[in-house]
Amino acid sequence: MSLSPSAKKICTFAVEHFAEFGYDASSLTVIAEQAGMRKASLYAHFANKDGLFNEVMDIALREERLAASNAFAAESGVPLPGGEYLNALHTRYASSPDFRFLLRTVYAPPLALREDVITKYRLFEADLRSLFIAALPRSLDPHNATTLVDAYLGIVDSLQVELIYNSPENYEARHRALWEILQRYPIS
Template sequence: MMKKRSASADNICAVAVVHFSERGYDASSLSDIAEQAGMRKASLYSHFAGKDALFLDVFADALAEEQAFMDGCFADEAVLTTPGGQQAGALYCDRMAQRYAESAHLRFLLRTAYLPPTPLRVEVGTGYEALLAQLQRHYVKSLARLAPALPPQRIELYAQAYLGIVDSLHVELIYAGGAALQQRHAALWQILSDSLALATQHA
């Protein structure tokens, strides 16, 4: 569990997440972050030991923010009763593009996960994989509820396919977006939905 931060440290992190999301780790400047936060660089060091410490705090914030967003999507999905499993995990994917546009935390998280700073590669990989593991658990639970006739091994197979779709959409968000993202989303979701419809008919 992260220790409680001061209001000044929270302000630094709020500035830093935008800065890191736009510039990445290597091109970011603590002097610029301090200036945007309304303090001298020396004052920033009274809150964070250096760039690595600040970056990891911001990364932890991003993981927590996106975990909460993910949890909210699946909580909303939990009230849906459409059988067959095609709606499992749909809200998270449907809301992803708007979330990316609105959330510096998600933009920072994806940039960091796909292009991790070399000195922090292990910490970034561990944190991001834990987030994906929770996403998989959410999907498995949702699919099992909506398509109870599917055997567990089949549900796990679809969960891996779902993670593949999410990964593909994340890449499109980073490098393309717009129409390309919508086309990729529609095509992959159609294939998953058709497969689920066929599987539930024969389960």
């Protein structure tokens, strides 16, 4: 969906607001004020809170798909793909309201939108799975490829949880340990 400049502006403020307060504690009045308009003007662009939230979710997922694609493209030819994507998680969490919103939403979805959020995130995970598998050596046994991709996605999940609920030191320790273990898996 192509958004008008005003709708884009609303989404910019909404993602930060939803990332900080979550769906239930977010206020369309506050989002509209931050965007420099009245709540009634916000409704000219989005039918309701769910509509705005879903649009912000779609934007955040597009951004995450782009980040993943760029990370995997940057490491062509490495024996074990996915390290660049993992290495960037912490930085993106600190700097990207879209990524903070995405993680908060995925790990604590609003009850009314839970199924939609989970479905959308599973599609992203399928894309991440495809990127990882496409970057593996073609000679790798299919069973080993499946094991590696499942372990990799488990690492992604674990690190995302660490970003939300733990300290940077715990995140770094978990990141190092899990990546080291994954690298020990036989690729050839």
